[in-house]
Amino acid sequence: MSTTPRTRLSPEQRREQLLDLGVRLLAHRSLDELSIDLLAEEAGISRGLLYHYFGSKQAFHEAVVRHAADDLIAQTTPPTDGDPMERLLMSVTAYVDYVIANHEGYVSLVKAAAGGNESLRAIYDDARSALNSRIFREDVDGEIIPDTPATRLVVRGWSAMTEELVLAWIDDPGGVSRERLLAIVAGSLRAVVGIIPPG
Amino acid sequence: MSTTPRTRLSPEQRREQLLDLGVRLLAHRSLDELSIDLLAEEAGISRGLLYHYFGSKQAFHEAVVRHAADDLIAQTTPPTDGDPMERLLMSVTAYVDYVIANHEGYVSLVKAAAGGNESLRAIYDDARSALNSRIFREDVDGEIIPDTPATRLVVRGWSAMTEELVLAWIDDPGGVSRERLLAIVAGSLRAVVGIIPPG
Known part of the structure; x- marks a missing residue:
């Protein structure tokens, strides 16, 4: 009231x-x-x-999904200070918590986007792409990850891994705590970047 | 003839x-x-x-996709000797080459499975799951990866990352060679396993 x-x-x-x-x-x-x-x-x-x-x-669904994507991007904005790894961890934590809190809708969006609904796919791809590019924008000095075609590719892969990890963990945590999941998600980016052989 | x-x-x-x-x-x-x-x-x-x-x-599509999945599993069988990392690299190489050679069909299967065609999704999930479990079966001594709930989760994530990396690379290699891609895919599994904090 x-x-x-x-x-x-x-x-x-x-x-x-x-x-x-x-x-x-x-x-x-x-x-x-x-x-x-x-x-x-x-x-x-x-x-x-x-x-x-x-x-x-269809237009109503597009508008809601765009609004949800904007919310996701806003809620996962990293803090303005702290070192890059801390800020990445904060952002990743917000992403994981968002997916946990909005599980049903998130899964149905992934399905709709992957299954060939072109306008929902475009919204999903734009959001994913905004989240991925942000990593490079937030880490201009390349402390976590230098900006190269290979690291751009790796960030895309890491982003797909993150989504899969969170969704699989929600389905069956198997005793893995949220903190451990977050440490895996945040730490894996630098770990994968670290093994890229020189081009 | x-x-x-x-x-x-x-x-x-x-x-x-x-x-x-x-x-x-x-x-x-x-x-x-x-x-x-x-x-x-x-x-x-x-x-x-x-x-x-x-x-x-629909039954014809299911039979073809099941046949294709069996082919994929057979073609990516690692060699019986060599150290675990070498065998993983051989298997990953076969997977990447399979996706390159069967790109159109593979993408349409991922779409159909993700988009809610339940029987195709079951075939896709079974194949993915067979490929993922094989890593633990082939590495019984845990040289690459010990068998725990956290590493099972990480293998699922790594597998999603691998698929995304290959499909993104086919769309736009951006100057990254196939060899470099293979090194990233094979090396990233151990790298991510390496950062899992103790549970």
Whole structure:
């Protein structure tokens, strides 16, 4: 029960609010389960109004997934100080916690993107690519990783490994603690970069 | 032009021959492009006979993909002698060359499996799991990697990294040679295992 006075929202603010709700609903649901009907019910507004905001179910899913991707990128922003490895660990920790908290929706996005939904794939690829490039931007002096074609390739591979590690760990931790998982994810980047033979 | 005399094949041999042809056709085609019509044309037999052998397009695709997975597992069998790292490198080399030679079909299988085709996903997961477990079976003394829940997790991650590295490298090698790619793939397993903190 909010005690702040209700203010009239602009259509843009209202749309943002609906997207926030969509992202929250997606945390514990697959994309297939996230219907316009459900959002209408949860938001207490009509389906017609939602179609007015989003146009179609596909467009609504794209908007929610883009919003979720923006959230992921924002939440995994490393702190501005600390040494590069510490900052990488903070960022990786935020990524792992995001996937844990939004497991259902995340898995369904990976599925949709991998399975050939081209617009969701583009959003997924853009987010992945933003996360990967950030490593080079955050580590301009190359303390963790110098910027070369081989290390760019390795970061892509590491990023796929990270996703697989987290999803496999959620399915079956097998006694591996979250801290150990985080140490593996953060430490493996430098470990793999370290074995690249000179080109 | 074969000079061996034609012999009558058993239905089982004929089916195997058709599957071999299907796997060859899949190398440079996606699953969607691999139709019963195409196979009939290439094999010079009727569509009706193919339906007799395989039942449906979906069953035909499953049989071809299972055959391709068996090929992959057979082709990547490490040699029986040599030290564990050498044998791993040979096996990884065979995997990378398989993906290069069968790129189109491989990518379409990954897509189909990830995108929610449950029976193709099961075949893909079984093959992946056979390749991953083999590492522990081939390295019984734990020279590369001891068998623990954490290393089992790391092998799954490494396997996803390997697939991503190879597919990304095929799309854009960026001047990285096949030899360097192979060294990264083979060396990264031990590197990542090396940074797992004690549990």
